[in-house]
Amino acid sequence: MSGANEEVHKIIDETRRSTIDAILVLGSMSGDKEYHEFAKWVCPSLTDSDIAEIARHMDRFDDWPESYLLDSIIDYLSLSDEQFMFFLEQYVNPNIHHWRWNDEEERRELIPNTELANVVNRYIDHDGYKLVVSDMIGDKNFYKCISTRIGVQGEVKNIIFAAKYKPEIAFDDALNNDIRITKNENQCLIYNRPIPSTGVMWNDLVDWYAEEKNIDENREIVFIKRLCECLDTSFKAQGAKSGPETWMLQAYYNLKKELGKDLPALIPQVYLYYDPQTLKQRGYKLFEHQKMDFLMIFSHKDRVVIEIDGRQHYAEGNSASPRLYSEMVRAQREMTLFGYDVYRFGGYEFVGADSDEKKKEAVLDDLKQFFLRLFSKYSAL
Numbered sequence: 001m002s003g004a005n006e007e008v009h010k011i012i013d014e015t016r017r018s019t020i021d022a023i024l025v026l027g028s029m030s031g032d033k034e035y036h037e038f039a040k041w042v043c044p045s046l047t048d049s050d051i052a053e054i055a056r057h058m059d060r061f062d063d064w065p066e067s068y069l070l071d072s073i074i075d076y077l078s079l080s081d082e083q084f085m086f087f088l089e090q091y092v093n094p095n096i097h098h099w100r101w102n103d104e105e106e107r108r109e110l111i112p113n114t115e116l117a118n119v120v121n122r123y124i125d126h127d128g129y130k131l132v133v134s135d136m137i138g139d140k141n142f143y144k145c146i147s148t149r150i151g152v153q154g155e156v157k158n159i160i161f162a163a164k165y166k167p168e169i170a171f172d173d174a175l176n177n178d179i180r181i182t183k184n185e186n187q188c189l190i191y192n193r194p195i196p197s198t199g200v201m202w203n204d205l206v207d208w209y210a211e212e213k214n215i216d217e218n219r220e221i222v223f224i225k226r227l228c229e230c231l232d233t234s235f236k237a238q239g240a241k242s243g244p245e246t247w248m249l250q251a252y253y254n255l256k257k258e259l260g261k262d263l264p265a266l267i268p269q270v271y272l273y274y275d276p277q278t279l280k281q282r283g284y285k286l287f288e289h290q291k292m293d294f295l296m297i298f299s300h301k302d303r304v305v306i307e308i309d310g311r312q313h314y315a316e317g318n319s320a321s322p323r324l325y326s327e328m329v330r331a332q333r334e335m336t337l338f339g340y341d342v343y344r345f346g347g348y349e350f351v352g353a354d355s356d357e358k359k360k361e362a363v364l365d366d367l368k369q370f371f372l373r374l375f376s377k378y379s380a381l
Helices: 013-026 035-042 048-060 066-073 081-091 113-127 202-212 219-229 233-237 244-259 322-337 357-377
Strands: 099-102 107-110 129-137 140-147 159-161 168-173 178-183 189-191 267-271 291-297 303-309 341-346
Touching (some): 013 066, 013 081, 013 113, 048 066, 081 113, 081 129, 113 129, 113 140, 202 219, 219 244, 244 291, 244 357, 303 322
Antiparallel strands (some): 099 107, 129 140, 159 189, 168 178, 267 291, 291 303
């Protein structure tokens, strides 16, 4: 099959197997089409030789079962997500008249394509997909396979990150969203390269920083040192060498080296909202949080926020503060409604790691497992 590829699938193998098993028991898979016509319809990437073999073994001699066509010729497990979704869209096409045998009346009966779509949806919903009606022609419904993950709307234009102090920003071209730092320029970074639909990778950031700063040697190490300058500022103010934010970055980088591959970038201290006025100037709080601890951009739509909640998020002094806690959950609610996938860590999870090496190793291992599950969720491994 010529359309096979090695990409990581968002519609996983078990979901595909379950869906195909359901299709095989529903009734005549090819409907009123000959098998070679059906195969060409649902899988255009098949070669002329494939089509000829299907016609010979299924339409003339009937010595290939339907399962062999799907498993070995179409090879549905190797189809890309787009190809597999196209297969499902065409399988439920109303112009392929699917039928099953009615034993009581001893005749064929038509299977409505709405029923076929409902059966398929029962399985692909597991991976966040659904067949929905995209068009109606007369009494016929045509379906499109879509992602049910809403995600963030719009495209990423600029990333203001690694901020140690709040920058002041001016627009060189407001129409193109070209921004320039007018104050504290050396205290933050602005990634302004075009961001592809596949998101921002770690090596993208390293290469960009090295070119911006004319760095030829130890590019990655220099970049990491710059990122660490903006991490755990409250801990460092108390004399600590590092803290939870640094350990988060360390766990991520350890995993990247262990896997030996590029990964979606873990971007620290990123401005999500930006208000040019301070709280004192404005007189009231416009946003609960302007800056995120970490951001990961898996795609324009799939963006992950990681927050580490220290005492200042939920307590005043040594007393729990319902007000601060409410502000924190309100901020998460806002980000979630905008489509961000938010993960929070409690500061207590890291207690003792700065003085106990075993505790630190346990923390790093927990963070490693978190990143492994996160990357698996977004098919980044």
